Amino acid sequence: MKGYKGGSKVGMLFSGGPAPSANAVISSATLSFLNARIPVYGFFYGFEYLENFDYRNRYSLVEGVHYEPLTQEISGVRNRRGVYLKTSRANPGKNIRTREDLQDAEKTKKLNNILKAFETLGIGYLVTIGGDDTLKTANYLSLLGLPVIHIPKTIDNDYFGIPWTFGYWSSVQSAQEALLNLRADAESTSTYFVVELMGRKAGWLTYAAGIAGESVMMVSLEDIEEEILDLEKLAGKIVEVIITREKQDKYYGVICVAEGLADRLPEKYRPTEKDRHGNVILGTAEVCRIIRDACEEAYHQRTGRKKKIVAKQIGYETRCTQPISFDVVLGAMLGFGAFKLFRQENFNNMVSVSDNFQIVPVPFSELIDSESLLTKLRNVPKGSDFFELKEALSYKSLE
Numbered sequence: 001m002k003g004y005k006g007g008s009k010v011g012m013l014f015s016g017g018p019a020p021s022a023n024a025v026i027s028s029a030t031l032s033f034l035n036a037r038i039p040v041y042g043f044f045y046g047f048e049y050l051e052n053f054d055y056r057n058r059y060s061l062v063e064g065v066h067y068e069p070l071t072q073e074i075s076g077v078r079n080r081r082g083v084y085l086k087t088s089r090a091n092p093g094k095n096i097r098t099r100e101d102l103q104d105a106e107k108t109k110k111l112n113n114i115l116k117a118f119e120t121l122g123i124g125y126l127v128t129i130g131g132d133d134t135l136k137t138a139n140y141l142s143l144l145g146l147p148v149i150h151i152p153k154t155i156d157n158d159y160f161g162i163p164w165t166f167g168y169w170s171s172v173q174s175a176q177e178a179l180l181n182l183r184a185d186a187e188s189t190s191t192y193f194v195v196e197l198m199g200r201k202a203g204w205l206t207y208a209a210g211i212a213g214e215s216v217m218m219v220s221l222e223d224i225e226e227e228i229l230d231l232e233k234l235a236g237k238i239v240e241v242i243i244t245r246e247k248q249d250k251y252y253g254v255i256c257v258a259e260g261l262a263d264r265l266p267e268k269y270r271p272t273e274k275d276r277h278g279n280v281i282l283g284t285a286e287v288c289r290i291i292r293d294a295c296e297e298a299y300h301q302r303t304g305r306k307k308k309i310v311a312k313q314i315g316y317e318t319r320c321t322q323p324i325s326f327d328v329v330l331g332a333m334l335g336f337g338a339f340k341l342f343r344q345e346n347f348n349n350m351v352s353v354s355d356n357f358q359i360v361p362v363p364f365s366e367l368i369d370s371e372s373l374l375t376k377l378r379n380v381p382k383g384s385d386f387f388e389l390k391e392a393l394s395y396k397s398l399e
Helices: 022-035 072-076 099-103 109-121 132-143 168-189 204-212 231-247 259-264 287-303 325-343 385-393
Strands: 009-014 040-043 067-069 123-130 148-152 192-197 217-219 253-258 309-314 349-353 359-363
Touching: 009 022, 009 109, 022 040, 022 072, 022 123, 022 325, 099 132, 109 123, 109 132, 123 132, 123 325, 132 148, 148 325, 168 192, 168 204, 168 253, 168 309, 168 325, 192 204, 192 287, 204 217, 204 253, 204 385, 217 231, 231 253, 231 287, 253 259, 253 287, 259 287, 287 309, 325 349, 325 359
Parallel strands: 009 040, 009 123, 123 148, 148 349, 192 253, 192 309, 217 253
Antiparallel strands: 040 067, 349 359
16 A cells, blocks of 8 residues: 555654653554554654755755654653653644635645655655644645544543543643642632633633532633623622632632633733744733732622632643553554554544544544634533533532
């Protein structure tokens, strides 16, 4: 079986933010291909170097610097933290908005650089591991003729087409441990913590961590009905919980909020700082601090007293935490799934799992809108059992 431009090797890369058990995915996929005597080339830092490949410059893609042939040595990294292949947020398809753009030589320049690099190295197939931007790039490359298999990655767990993404539960556990520490601190010092957790578009991480970490209240985008977050209204709800608990001699607590609330902040509070690839850095808004300030003011207005409320971000420390066994096995299964789809010639699909970790191919066409080329996201539906659990375990007065 020959792939793109007759190439027979498999390329593999990891793109976007790190996630626990990333190396279980990389190791399992690589070993599965090598066992079938199919060479695998691992590319460092996602699309960072590939998108800038220049066939006239022999230093633009150097073995041992920008990529390496992967070997059986990869077998011992399944539980290693971090990402063996490194990662970046390079997004070669960010200028593509419509299918017609794929015919535009300037807009597809970086995508075509990738294809030229693969042709030069004899790469006929690609396995991508990443989030929604990586999925979009994988789809663009497939539409340009490259056979691609995609493995979903996000600790936010908002990926359409898979029930749990690898690393999610490890991140939840890491956040839980931090929240329980803060809860003990809060109880000891009669303090409230407003803790900001990752979750750009959905509340899966905030809710699960809050449930596991004994939070008294959890707030994500699913809880906000208005387009622009009403800070006064939200602060009022939080202060009501604080005052109600005080009546029961409980002067402490932890409140979890999702970083994605930054997208709904009033204009003057919205983050503007971007990384070098043009992505807005939500954490710079410090949603927790903005909500904390609003709560302190609302509490003073209600009671005439001051209340110690501390803003705290928990973010990067959850991305490379030690993976739990569930995520190591899930990651390994998804890695093996990439090989299984390859063997079945199920290209231009995402690897997913059903009950008992059975591999399920999900076509790109079911994950990406055919007109807008945007990926589908999965939030926590209001009224779902998970959402109702979050509500049931949030603090309520029984008076």
